[in-house]
Amino acid sequence: MRASQQLSLVGFLLFFLLPAHLCEICEASNEQQASLAPLMATMIQSRQPSPEADSSILIALELARQYDQKAETAFLNVVKQNILQRETLTSGQLALIILALTAACQTSFVAEYKLVKSLEEKFQKEIDSIDTSGQPLTNYYELGLDVLALCLLNGTYSSSKIAKLFSAEQRMSYISGQFFVDTGALAVLALTCVNRQSPDKIISKNILWLVEKILKEKKQDGTIGDIYSTGEAMQALFVTPEYYKKEAWDCNQTLNTVLSQISQGTFSLPIAAAQVLPALEGKTYLDVTHVSCQSRPAGHLNISTPKPTEPTHQSKNISVTYSVVDSINNNINESTIISVPKDSVFLKVMEAAQAQNYSKFWFTIESSEWGAYVTSVHGIQASSKNRTYWELLNNHQPLSQGAGSFVVSDGDNLEVRLSQY
Known part of the structure; x- marks a missing residue:
């Protein structure tokens, strides 16, 4: 059973000593929804199936305001098929599948196939590998997905173990001394979920450290890390407003910079489009358990995209x-x-x-x-x-x-x- 912990006086004070402000989740306006159509087109027309891409696309489609029932049903079926390979899936791939099925209101399917139990077993093997070799079987990005899925689906884990796993001392976001924003952002989402269920001063300290590291990667144009990690960084900052000062991040500047990159074809890979879209909709992976399972209006999104302009002269x-x-x-x-x-x-x-x-x-x-x-x-x-x-x-x-x-x-x-x- 997950350890039940009470918020200590020190942890309680930590929350109040941190600069707090109302959560400022910026999102594409209704007028800007048309600019998201290329992202939808890229995902829906994807022809390169993989457990990561399929699951990420399904999550993005479920969190988007634009709705394409035919596409969502097609990707849901593909994600379900991926479960047949569960023995060969990595822990992170399985976690992402669980998150996608949850976003698609398929919690009964998750329960029927005992997917959370399977993830618990795979996650334990990751922990065992760290204890014996100092390294996980996969990487810390996948561990972030594992913890997030286990937390949202009420799986079994130890809060104290999670606190140690994602600590600054563990240097979980580093490869050769480099901080990876997407890995840090996933850790923030996972730790935020755990901390909401069982507040812990060490976890709060780890979140604060990670948020500070993410903000240090902010560029002048508002991108955080690089353009491809910015969407996940936005998600992390959406859910942790109490850990940084309001002036530390101009959410709308970041949003506008990302929107400007869509028309330039920056997110031409389906996985890139899927990872940035939730943040542009003002959503995070923590929202997968809050998707309305009521029937949405049927329809098919118009995802037509202009044909590339033919060059007028021979390339040099x-x-x-x-x-x-x-x-x-x-x-x-x-x-x-x-x-x-x-x-x-x-x-x-x-x-x-x-x-x-x-x-x-x-x-x-x-x-x-x-x-x-x-x-x-x-x-x-x-x-x-x-x-x-x-x-x-x-x-x-x-x-x-x-x-x-x-x-x-x-x-x-x-x-x-x-x-x-």
Whole structure:
């Protein structure tokens, strides 16, 4: 059973010493709803099924004001089918499925298949792995999803264990010293749920630390982390207004910046559209248990999108520098100049380099909901066992987009680097 804890005097005072203000959830106005149509189109027309993308899309559709019964039914059926693979699902994938089914008013289905019990077992294996090796089986983003789903669905967990798991000392949001906003935001949502049920001063302290870290990642244009982590950061800040001063975050500036990026095709991947839409609707994953299960008006959303404009002139080639570096073993440090057509993506540069000199630049990729994922370069395989991965950089800065999405520019200094997390 989950430990029942009373709010201590210290924890009680902590809440009142923190600067508080009324929750300012900004959301797209009724007039701005039309600008969300491309996000809906991207999700509904998705043709790359995966447990993460399917579940995230279903959650977003259920939290959106625009309604497409046909699409929601189709994704609900796909998510239910994913349950057949429950033994091979990671804990985070199962948690996301549970959240999606809950948002779709399928709690009886969740109960029938004993999905919460299955998640409890998978989560315990994550904890056991941390206790023995210091690392979870998956990552702390998935652990955030686990705790959130268990909390919202009244699963069994230890509040004291959760407090320790997501503490600053655990450094749960870091890979090679870098704070990841999306991981921190999921932790905030999970801890907020736990703290609402059993207030705890340590959990409150952890939330405060995470919120401060998230706000430190705020850019001048209002984005938090990068544009793709901003939606989840908005969710975290929506539910924690008592942990920061009102002037620390201009919610409407962030909203307007994200809205402006939609028409530019920034959220062209279904998973990216699904993760940003709830915040634009003024919703969070904590709202999945509050979706009205009453019949909504039937109808089909008009998701027609304009056809891309044909170029009026032949694209010119650009030149970029492309490098492959093994920063762990220092076995590789190769570089070359590559010419590719203007508006090419990173992956096209890699392909051109491979064609130029296969022995130095050959690589392999796998498909994921975020697009192409580089699994090996020069015969060196990324390894979850050794916690290594091939990192993409441009001008020495890590990229927030994948190899198949990032559009390169003339003079860019592109790099794939074997790194460790």
